[in-house]
Amino acid sequence: xxxxxxxxxxxxxxxxxxxxxxxxxxxxxxxxxxxxxxxxxxxxxxxxxxxxxxxxxxxxxxxxxxxxxxxxxxxxxxxxxxxxxxxxxxxxxxxxxxxxxxxxxxxxxxxxxxxxxxxxxxxxxxxxxxxxxxxxxxxxxxxxxxxxxxxxxxxxxxxxxxxxxxxxxxxxxxxxxxxxxxxxxxxxxxxxxxxxxxxxxxxxxxxxxxxxxxxxxxxxxxxxxxxxxxxxxxxxxxxxxxxxxxxxxxxxxxxxxxxxxxxxxxxxxxxxxxxxxxxxxxxxxxxxxxxxxxxxxxxxxxxxxxxx
Amino acid sequence: xxxxxxxxxxxxxxxxxxxxxxxxxxxxxxxxxxxxxxxxxxxxxxxxxxxxxxxxxxxxxxxxxxxxxxxxxxxxxxxxxxxxxxxxxxxxxxxxxxxxxxxxxxxxxxxxxxxxxxxxxxxxxxxxxxxxxxxxxxxxxxxxxxxxxxxxxxxxxxxxxxxxxxxxxxxxxxxxxxxxxxxxxxxxxxxxxxxxxxxxxxxxxxxxxxxxxxxxxxxxxxxxxxxxxxxxxxxxxxxxxxxxxxxxxxxxxxxxxxxxxxxxxxxxxxxxxxxxxxxxxxxxxxxxxxxxxxxxxxxxxxxxxxxx
Numbered sequence: 158x159x160x161x162x163x164x165x166x167x168x169x170x171x172x173x174x175x176x177x178x179x180x181x182x183x184x185x186x187x188x189x190x191x192x193x194x195x196x197x198x199x200x201x202x203x204x205x206x207x208x209x210x211x212x213x214x215x216x217x218x219x220x221x222x223x224x225x226x227x228x229x230x231x232x233x234x235x236x237x238x239x240x241x242x243x244x245x246x247x248x249x250x251x252x253x254x255x256x257x258x259x260x261x262x263x264x265x266x267x268x269x270x271x272x273x274x275x276x277x278x279x280x281x282x283x284x285x286x287x288x289x290x291x292x293x294x295x296x297x298x299x300x301x302x303x304x305x306x307x308x309x310x311x312x313x314x315x316x317x318x319x320x321x322x323x324x325x326x327x328x329x330x331x332x333x334x335x336x337x338x339x340x341x342x343x344x345x346x347x348x349x350x351x352x353x354x355x356x357x358x359x360x361x362x363x364x365x366x367x368x369x370x371x372x373x374x375x376x377x378x379x380x381x382x383x384x385x386x387x388x389x390x391x392x393x394x395x396x397x398x399x400x401x402x403x404x405x406x407x408x409x410x411x412x413x414x415x416x417x418x419x420x421x422x423x424x425x426x427x428x429x430x431x432x433x434x435x436x437x438x439x440x441x442x443x444x445x446x447x448x449x450x451x452x453x454x455x456x457x458x459x460x461x462x463x464x465x
Numbered sequence: 466x467x468x469x470x471x472x473x474x475x476x477x478x479x480x481x482x483x484x485x486x487x488x489x490x491x492x493x494x495x496x497x498x499x500x501x502x503x504x505x506x507x508x509x510x511x512x513x514x515x516x517x518x519x520x521x522x523x524x525x526x527x528x529x530x531x532x533x534x535x536x537x538x539x540x541x542x543x544x545x546x547x548x549x550x551x552x553x554x555x556x557x558x559x560x561x562x563x564x565x566x567x568x569x570x571x572x573x574x575x576x577x578x579x580x581x582x583x584x585x586x587x588x589x590x591x592x593x594x595x596x597x598x599x600x601x602x603x604x605x606x607x608x609x610x611x612x613x614x615x616x617x618x619x620x621x622x623x624x625x626x627x628x629x630x631x632x633x634x635x636x637x638x639x640x641x642x643x644x645x646x647x648x649x650x651x652x653x654x655x656x657x658x659x660x661x662x663x664x665x666x667x668x669x670x671x672x673x674x675x676x677x678x679x680x681x682x683x684x685x686x687x688x689x690x691x692x693x694x695x696x697x698x699x700x701x702x703x704x705x706x707x708x709x710x711x712x713x714x715x716x717x718x719x720x721x722x723x724x725x726x727x728x729x730x731x732x733x734x735x736x737x738x739x740x741x742x743x744x745x746x747x748x749x750x751x752x753x754x755x756x757x758x759x760x761x762x763x764x765x766x767x768x769x770x771x772x773x
C-alpha cells in the first residue's frame with residue numbers, strides 16, 4: 158500500500174511576532190509528507206522545485222523513507238516563493254509576495270509506478286490540476302483534498318467537479334462557510350457532503366478540529382501551547398498526521414478516523430512551535446504519546462453516579 | 466446549604482436574524498437562577514426590578530423552588546432595559562439602548578437569612594458593588610464571579626480587589642485577554658489565578674469552554690446546534706448550570722468541576738434555541754441526558770491498540 162502526496166514545495170519568508178526568517182522550507186507537500194512519515198511507510202511525493210531549491214531538503218525527505226522521484230527539478234525557473242506576515246495574535250496573515258515561479262505551470266505527470274497508490278493527499282492547488290491528477294490514478298481507495306478561498310471564489314464549478322471525485326476534505330471554518338454559504342458549521346459540513354466527500358474535517362485553528370461523517374460528529378481541541386512561533390503549515394501538518402495514521406491502520410471506521418484527527422492535531426501542535434518545518438525534523442515518539450495523553454485527559458469526563 | 470445568586474433582572478428588546486422581540490425577560494439573575502434550578506434546591510436570588518416588571522415572572526422563579534424575597538421592587542422606577550441587535554452570524558452584537566433605570570442605584574442589602582449562603586454567584590455588575598456584597602456575607606465556601614469589558618476597562622483596580630475575594634471566575638475569551646493583556650488563553654488563565662480565583666472558566670461561544678485549575682485543564686465543546694435563535698443569556702445560563710451542579714454535589718474536585726462545565730454547556734445549548742429564557746421554562750431531564758451522551762460521544766476516543 159502507498160500514500161501519494163501531491164502539493165507545493167516552497168521557499169517562504171515568514172514574519173511572526175517571534176521573528177523573521179528568509180527563504181525557509183515551506184509548501185504543502187513538504188509539511189504533509191514529513192508529518193505523515195512519523196506514522197507510515199510507503200509515502201510518495203509529487204511536486205516541482207526550481208534550481209535554487211536546497212537539495213539537502215530532498216535528502217531530508219528521503220531520510221524519512223519518502224520516495225521523492227516524483228519531484229521534478231527545473232533548470233530554468235526558481236522555486237515557488239511566498240512572503241507572509243502574521244498579525245500579533247497570529248490569527249490572520251497578509252501575503253506580501255507570492256512568486257509562483259516553477260509552480261506557475263504545475264501540471265504533473267504522475268510517474269507510472271505512483272498511479273497505483275491506494276491513498277492520495279491532494280494538497281491545495283488549482284482544482285483543475287487536482288482533477289487532472291485524479292484522472293491519472295488507477296482507482297485509489299481514498300482521496301483527501303485540501304483547497305482554499307482563492308479557488309473557492311475563483312473556480313467554484315471546477316472545484317465542485319473535483320470534490321465529487323474525493324472522499325475526504327480538510328478545510329478551515331472560513332473555507333467551509335465560503336464554500337457553502339452556511340454560517341453554521343454543522344449545516345456547512347452536511348452541504349459539503351452533497352458535493353462529494355463523505356468525511357469532512359473542519360479545522361478551527363486554536364479552537365481545534367471537527368470531524369463529520371454521516372450523522373456522527375467528533376470534536377478535538379487543539380493541544381494547549383503557551384507559545385506559538387509560526388503557524389505556517391499547521392493545516393498541512395494536520396492533514397499529514399491524519400492521512401499517515403489512516404494509511405498505517407487501513408481503517409476508516411469512525412473510531413479510527415477520530416484517532417487520525419487526534420494524531421493530526423498533535424502533529425500540528427508540534428510544527429507551530431518552531432519556524433518552517435523545523436519542528437518536524439525529529440519528533441520523538443514520547444512527545445506524540447504525551448500529547449495524546451494530554452488530549453485524552455483534557456477531554457475525558459466521567460458519567461456521574463447521579464444524573465439528575 | 467444554599468446558593469445565593471445576585472445579578473440583574475431585566476426587560477430586553479432583542480433582534481437576531483430570527484426575529485425581534487420587545488421587552489422580554491432578561492438579566493443575569495434570571496438566567497443563572499432558572500438554569501441552576503434544574504440541578505439543585507436552596508437557590509436564593511437578590512436583585513431589583515421596577516414597577517413595570519411582569520410579576521408573574523417572579524412567580525415563575527418561585528415555581529422553580531427559588532427564594533425570591535431578595536428581589537426588591539421599586540414603586541418609582543422602571544426595570545433595567547437593554548436593546549441589542551445581533552449580527553448575521555450572531556458572533557457580535559450592538560447595544561442600541563441601555564436604560565439602567567432601577568438598576569442604576571443597585572447596591573443591595575443582603576437579607577440576614579441569605580448572608581449564611583455557602584455558595585455564591587456574583588452576576589456581572591459593578592465590581593465595587595460585588596465587593597460590598599461579599600463583605601456582607603458570613604464566610605461563604607465558594608464565590609463565583611462574572612464580569613465584562615466595561616468593568617475591566619473602567620474599574621480595573623476595583624475589579625482586581627474584588628477578584629481577590631473570589632474562588633471561581635467565568636469570563637469569555639475576549640474578556641480574559643482584556644483582563645490580562647495576554648493573547649494566549651493558557652497564559653491568560655494563569656495570570657487570572659494570580660488575581661485571586663483559582664478556578665478559571667473561559668467561555669469561547671460556539672467553540673466551547675475551557676476549565677483551568679492549578680495545572681489541570683479541561684475542554685468542553687459546545688453542543689452542536691443547527692439553529693441558534695438568540696444567544697442572549699448563554700453565558701449566565703452556563704454559569705447557572707455550572708454552579709447548580711456544584712451546589713448539588715458539594716464537590717469541587719477537578720473531575721466534578723468538569724461535569725459542572727458539561728452541565729453548564731448543556732444548559733447554554735438549551736437556552737439559545739429560543740428567545741429570552743423561554744428555553745429554560747421546562748427543560749426535560751431526558752434532553753439534558755441526551756445532550757450529555759452527545760457531548761460524551763463527540764469527545765471520547767479510544768486508546769489505539771498500537772501507539773506508534
